Amino acid sequence: MSAPNDPMAGVEARPGSPKPDPILVVDGIRRTFGGLTAVNVEHLEIQRGVITALIGPNGAGKTTFFNLLTGFDRPDAGTRVFDGRRLDQRRPLPRVEGGAGLVAALAGAVVGWAIVAWLWLRAFDTSAFSVGTAAVVAVGGLVFSVQRARRQGALAALGGWGAAMVGAVLLGLLYAALVTPTTNWTTVLLIVTATLATAAVVAGWRYATSPPAPYELAGTGMVRTFQLTKALTRLSVIENMKLGAPRQRGERFVSALLSGRWRAQERDIEARSDALLERFGMSHMRDQMAGTLSGGQRKLLEMARSLMTDPSVVMLDEPMAGVNPALTQSLLEHVKALPREGRTVVFVEHDMDVVQEISDWVVVMAEGEIIAEGPPASIGRNQQVIDAYLGRDDDLPIVEPSS
């Protein structure tokens, strides 16, 4: 694999080593399930335009890490940068978190609730019932905010505050309509407007600073396949392919009814689908239901379908699992062809022969951490990798020492 222009030539073989042109960079990623830390990766860079294998013994956290990289799971902490874009939030707004953010959010909540209570008293009367209700709403809302802040962080507290305010105002409107004889409707209108505005700002901020949903990542050039192949069984092979095309005009409800708006695009998509099917040797199955394909053919279909999104990074979760030997070679050739079209490949794999044959770089995980990185030829000689796969001889002897 060591061609003269190999981008991996000068890269150090150690965990977290810098790459000349990384497309995917993760920092301080941690994911816990209850008390178990499934993934704890300090730093990792994935080189653009090469095939990187992610290996490790069972339970090393490969699939969890893979889900974090593809946005199908959210980390408890850490940042992911894909091609210069942060995957942790949609817009580069400051995030309301940490100690200072928490204090600011709680202060905002206190002031906000005080304003709501004061407006409430202005809008309605000053009977004991009204004052009592205002106090209950204010204190209850504050307790709710603090609760959310302690459990889910400052931003959640603000979101919870907005939601609780909407609820309080609805309650107030009901009260105004049913109970209070002297309602100052101007002030009620003011409360409603202020509440809706606050709720909209908080909701917008939360949206902008929350991680994008998995489906949004496909639009940025990252596509993934699944360990358990997800062929869409009751759609034909060609429909499976056509689904993968991005930005389809006919996917909007109104345009869907007017076939003139999407017919031309559909023809292009169909031509691209047929070309890809041809390349993957599946043209003869074009009109079959995907559910009638064998396991290996489904893997091929899933890979071909993912290429319809024209991805810059293809993430393959165990692409060879359950594929018979006859198809394995064909599948490997297709994976090897991807860097030649400028695509980056990251794949999780168990089979060391496969890893040796197609990967340019190997990342080894064990117990949630990255323990080694290096070219495939030498990674098998790394003592830590051998220990991780076979167990350390000082705590668990595999073979009884012969005397």
Add this chain to the structure above:
Amino acid sequence: MDWSGIFRNAMTAAFNEGAVAYALAALGLNIHFGFTGLLNFGQVGFMAVGAYGVAISSSYYGWHPVVALAVGIGACVVLALLLGLPALRLRADYLAISTIAASEMIRLTARAAALRNFSGGSQGINGWAGRFYSWSPFDQKTRYGIGPVKYLGNTFWVIVIGWLVVMACTVGIYLLMRSPWGRVLKSVREDEDAARALGKNAYWFKVQSLVLGGVLGGLAGMVLAIAQQTAQPDVYQPQVTFFVWTALILGGVGRVWSPIVGAILFNLLFALSDGIVRGLAATEALPVGILDGVKASQVVFMLIGAGLALLIVFRPQGIFGNRNEMRLEAN
């Protein structure tokens, strides 16, 4: 027994306003279940909201029929959003639970005594649909129809409009399902995560599907309410949802035209068995006490239940379904 009478009644029932309503509701359910894989066990809730939306707008507010129809549709959209926005983020079964609960909440709220002035309580709202018939070209005193199957003028007017609406909706669904939009819907039915990985907002498509199918359910309720000039809470019992499911399965799930055939056939078989059982009860051929008039209606429900069980055992794909395609689901 009066066999010709029984057949004539059955044929009349197969195309009356009830059949129109079942066809519309089953078309909606087919969008939910057949094309998107959503489990809606509260289609009758949408029917009730459509019916009461029209009835309350016409009686309590006295609005123009066109406005009343728009209110009925709008209310169904709101109900679908209320149900779908939270429940469609979760697993499929949560939607099933919340829809069946919501449909009962709607019925019980409508029949609440406290709201008698507004929604009519357990009596329902009666005699408000006169203005819907002002454009009717048919004379109320004449019977219209083909052969022995005849309806009174007003009913015939609603039935004609109703079947035209069914046809229009079916053509619309046909166009939608062969478009890229329908393709995404079907991909969500097959595997949501695969659709997401390919950049499709599965959640949003499920919301759209729930709204569209719910509006069709609402149209069903409106047809029923206008034809019978009444919105009665106890018409919208939970079992209606399951009759609609039966009609859908009978026709074949996931086919564009099959819910219509399913609805017609369901109404035909229902009326036929009802006529036969009642006929048997009247002839007193059976020993006294086994089958009298009151028990006869219960027996019909038992027959329908047994029929559904047999259908699912021997022809789960329905009349127009493809069994081989159905088997692929298991993979």
